[in-house]
Amino acid sequence: MIDGFKHSQFAHCESGVVSTLLTHYGLKISEPMAFGITSTLSFVFLPIVKLNNMPLIAYRDLPKNIVKNIEKVLGVKVFKKQYKDILEANLELTRLVEDEKKLVGLQTSVFYLPYMPENMRFHFNAHNLLVYGKSGKNYKVSDPVFEDVVECSEKDLTTARFAKGVFSPKGFIYYPTYIPTNIDYTFILKKAIRKNAKSMLTPFPFAGVKGMRRLAKSIEKLQNNKDVRYVKNYLTHVVRMQEEIGTGGGGFRFLYAAFLQEAKAYELDKDKLQKASELITEAGDTLRLFALKCVESAKKIEKLNAKEISEILVKASIFEEEAFKILKNI
Amino acid sequence: MKKIEVPQENNSTLNGQRKVMYGTNESGEFQRINYASSVEEFATITAVEEYHELEKECLEEIKNDISSPIKYFMYKNRMDLPTLSSVVDMFSFRVKRHLKMKHFRKLNDKILQKYALGFNIKIEELKDFKI
Numbered sequence: 435m436i437d438g439f440k441h442s443q444f445a446h447c448e449s450g451v452v453s454t455l456l457t458h459y460g461l462k463i464s465e466p467m468a469f470g471i472t473s474t475l476s477f478v479f480l481p482i483v484k485l486n487n488m489p490l491i492a493y494r495d496l497p498k499n500i501v502k503n504i505e506k507v508l509g510v511k512v513f514k515k516q517y518k519d520i521l522e523a524n525l526e527l528t529r530l531v532e533d534e535k536k537l538v539g540l541q542t543s544v545f546y547l548p549y550m551p552e553n554m555r556f557h558f559n560a561h562n563l564l565v566y567g568k569s570g571k572n573y574k575v576s577d578p579v580f581e582d583v584v585e586c587s588e589k590d591l592t593t594a595r596f597a598k599g600v601f602s603p604k605g606f607i608y609y610p611t612y613i614p615t616n617i618d619y620t621f622i623l624k625k626a627i628r629k630n631a632k633s634m635l636t637p638f639p640f641a642g643v644k645g646m647r648r649l650a651k652s653i654e655k656l657q658n659n660k661d662v663r664y665v666k667n668y669l670t671h672v673v674r675m676q677e678e679i680g681t682g683g684g685g686f687r688f689l690y691a692a693f694l695q696e697a698k699a700y701e702l703d704k705d706k707l708q709k710a711s712e713l714i715t716e717a718g719d720t721l722r723l724f725a726l727k728c729v730e731s732a733k734k735i736e737k738l739n740a741k742e743i744s745e746i747l748v749k750a751s752i753f754e755e756e757a758f759k760i761l762k763n764i
Numbered sequence: 765m766k767k768i769e770v771p772q773e774n775n776s777t778l779n780g781q782r783k784v785m786y787g788t789n790e791s792g793e794f795q796r797i798n799y800a801s802s803v804e805e806f807a808t809i810t811a812v813e814e815y816h817e818l819e820k821e822c823l824e825e826i827k828n829d830i831s832s833p834i835k836y837f838m839y840k841n842r843m844d845l846p847t848l849s850s851v852v853d854m855f856s857f858r859v860k861r862h863l864k865m866k867h868f869r870k871l872n873d874k875i876l877q878k879y880a881l882g883f884n885i886k887i888e889e890l891k892d893f894k895i
Contacts, residue, residue, distance in 0.1 A: 443784050445796065466786070466794070486844045545842065553777035553812050557847050581781055581798075598850040667814055673807040688768060688786040692794035715766055722803075729803045732810065 436535050436566045441576040441583045445685050448500045449474070450578030451539045451562040458537050459610045461510065461617075470693030471622055472503040473630035475686060477754075478641050479649040485600070488668065491649065491675040493686050495633075497560030497601050498541070501608055507622055511612035517605035524592050527607065528568060537566050541606035543597030549577070549584040559601040565591075620701040624764060627697070630690075631758040643758075646751035650744035657740035669732040669743075673725045687718030687754075694761075706760050713757035720750035767792075773802040777809060815842050823895050832868030833893035834859075837883040851882040 439458060444450025449469040456463045469475070476495045483490040505512050517523035530536045544550055544558045567574035572585040586594075595605045634642040653672070656665050677685070694711035698704050724746040731738040768787040775782075782798040789795055818839040825831035838848050845863075849856040861867040862875070873887065880887040 443796070443798075445783070445785050465796075484844075484846075551777060551779040551781065553808055556811070556842055579783055598853075599847040600850075602850065663817075666810065670807040670810040673803065674811060677801065677804045677807065685785045688794070692786045695794055712766060715768060719766070719768065725803050725807075729806045733806070 436531070436537050439537055439566045439576070441566075442578070443581055444578040445689055446494075447562040447578050448497065448560075449689070451564055452500050452504055454564060454576070454578065455537060455539055455608075455610055456504070456510065456613070459613055461508070461610075461613045464696060466689050466693035466696055468500060468504065469686075469689050470630075470697070471507050471626045472500045473626050473633065474499055474503075475630055475690045476633060476641070477643070477645045479645040479652075480640055481652060486671075488671040489652075491672060493676055498606075501539070501562075507626060508617060509614040510610050512608050513611050514606070514608045516603075516607075520592060520596055520605070523595060523605035523607070524588060527565065527573070528588075530607075530609075531565050531573070532568050536609055537564060538607055538609045539564055540591075540595060540608075541603035542591070542594035543599075543603065544594075546590060546594035546597055547577075547586060548590050549575075549580075549586060557597070557599055559597050559599055559603055623697050623700055623702060627694075627702075627761050627764050631762040631764075634754060634758045635762065643751040643755045646747055646754070650747040650751070653747065654740050654744040657738065662735050665735055665738065666732045669728040673728050676721060677725055685718070687714050687721060691715045691718065703764055706764050710757040710760045713753050713760070717750045717753035717757065720746060720753060724750060770797045770799045771801045771803075773800050773805075775800040775802065775805040777805050777812075815839050826865070826893070827895060829865045832863055832865045833890050834868060834879055835863040836893070837879070837885065837890070838863070841883055848882065852878045854878070 442450070442454065444453065444465050446465070446469065449465045453463055453465040453468045456468070472495075474495045476492065478492040479489065481489040501512065501514065504510060517526075527538065527540075530538055540563055541559070542561050542563060544561045545555045547555070547561070563578065564576040565573050566576055566583075569585075571588050573588065573591050575584050575586045575591070577584055595603055597603065636642045636644070638644065639648055649672070653669075656668060659665050691711045691714040694707045694714065698707050724743065727743045727746060731740075731743060766788075770785065770787040778800070782800050784796040785799050786794050787797040787799075819836060822831050822836045822839055826833060826836060838844075843851065845856050845859060849859045852859065862871060862879070876887050876890050880890055
């Protein structure tokens with residue numbers, strides 16, 4: 435057991451884990467901050483990449499983006515390791531939490547975690563959690579999307595750490611080893627916000643606000659699709675990618691809006707931050723309406739009005755475009 | 765600051781757990797708030813049911829000697845072809861063949877064992893698959 439460790443529940447697994455880890459090792463940083471300074475807000479729609487025969491849609495940057503970038507951005511040092519040998523990975527984890535009393539982050543697959551509700555278990559390989567101790571053959575796990583701590587057997591956790599497929603974790607483990615003292619937040623925030631604005635306003639047609647519009651177009655095309663089952667699965671797939679993987683896509687927008695509010699504490703243009711934060715909150719709300727409409731249509735396909743749904747998504751993209759145009763030169 | 769509505773509906777897929785999202789309090793500050801959304805519930809259940817549907821269809825195909833039990837277990841484990849290929853460490857064109865009954869019958873124990881391991885079942889469950 436690690437002294438002074440307190441479990442908290444977060445909106446998103448990776449930013450939650452990184453926030454808890456850094457705070458535990460002496461650098462107090464909130465979840466929105468961890469999310470924002472690593473410029474993680476994103477949108478990607480890649481129709482050629484298929485997951486269960488559905489296009490890839492993501493509302494934030496690639497998994498591991500936060501763990502990787504937090505080092506660069508803050509100047510902290512993070513021990514990161516992937517393993518070839520399953521036994522070694524497990525022995526090392528035991529040594530770290532039992533002997534060295536370290537709090538560590540792990541990347542796992544949701545499907546193999548026995549404490550996950552049955553209906554939530556899909557092959558999503560980039561779920562992050564914390565291990566804070568061991569009793570007998572069970573690890574003590576602090577899963578950031580759960581209300582309370584849980585236990586997970588050595589065997590199951592190892593399976594989850596070595597799941598195969600896209601983003602396979604290969605036993606990925608991480609914890610901070612060095613925390614710098616003087617951090618110039620104003621400079622860091624400015625850079626991170628600008629970077630995020632650039633990525634959201636990219637001319638690449640499958641990412642950022644343009645990607646959102648591309649997805650809107652492909653939804654519009656569903657109107658003439660006669661395959662009812664496909665349309666239903668498509669619409670709910672969009673919602674699942676938005677609302678479930680990590681936190682909601684609407685949720686990611688609120689997380690970023692919270693980050694912009696927090697950034698007001700530093701020497702940055704407060705009016706711009708306020709305005710952008712409001713716009714991104716609007717975008718988040720619009721995305722939630724979009725999800726609601728998708729689900730309503732999936733329930734009653736005969737009433738599908740694809741044009742209406744796609745227009746809501748376009749509206750959300752306009753809010754985001756406006757917000758990031760303000761933020762571009764903060 | 766606009767007030768963010770936090771849904772307090774029912775989401776049976778979380779077995780009583782509630783997730784958190786960022787919402788605003790009376791003074792407009794952001795904070796974490798527990799929520800449960802029926803929109804999410806429906807989307808999750810649709811995805812789970814799709815797998816059940818695929819399993820059922822597959823059983824029909826197995827009866828008609830078209831598909832193999834490997835395909836059934838693939839769906840039962842909520843996998844798609846790329847995931848299964850990665851789990852058993854074989855090229856997907858090979859795995860695709862194994863999903864067909866006529867190729868499945870010719871598989872040796874070594875290959876079947878790989879699949880059994882991937883699905884966490886006994887090799888007999890594949891060999892003596894009964895509907």
